[in-house]
Amino acid sequence: MRAYQQMFVCFGPRHWWPADTPLEVMVGAVLTQNTAWTNVEKAIENIRAAGALTLEALANISVETLAEWIRPSGYYNLKAKRLKALILFLHDTYGGDLKKMAQTPIPLLRKHLLNVHGIGEETADSILLYALDKPVFVVDAYTRRILSRHRMIEPKATYGEIQRLFMEHLPEDAALFNEYHALIVETGKTFCRKTPRCAGCPLAGLNGANVAPNIPPD
């Protein structure tokens, strides 16, 4: 919690995820895979301009057309297929009813999402937390890098191990997990890139280990 407070003091509330609807969160979660959010915004805006930011419209559009719309987000052929797989899953499993989806128990829901082609652990958990408001902690590249550089995890720690570290030490609160992950990303973007610029980082000195020299490979 101390790390959380230090980041919060530095950045304030982040108001994540930047999207208007749960469906838009899910689309963004796929499009942002290994991609800068600014590129994702352009892609989502193209879909919106086509009036296709609904389950019905996305279900009826061809992967080729979808790929053209999402071109700015990179990996567009790959992601068009992944979006289609997600849309098909939502349609087939819940009849496109996201309210019904939200009633499914979290472990089962997570298992279902991981079975969708193109949805891995981070994307699944982003959907659970930011689209469905479920208390699931999201682990991303910044989370791993920050914890690793502060010697709080082994560099080779698995996704599940990192996730458990948070969830076993925090109250089970979706709003807290939401804000915490958002703060980690903001801290990561500002101070903990691959080429580190640690000066001014709100986490400097945390756990005794202060930054720059001898940073292990991520």
Added chain:
DNA sequence: CACCAGGCAAGTA
């Protein structure tokens, strides 16, 4: 110019 970004699946050993 080189490097990086809110991953994932498929292939190889």
Added chain:
DNA sequence: TACTTGCATGGT
């Protein structure tokens, strides 16, 4: 099981 590689655009 544990690495490695392909996927692609746009900003710094």
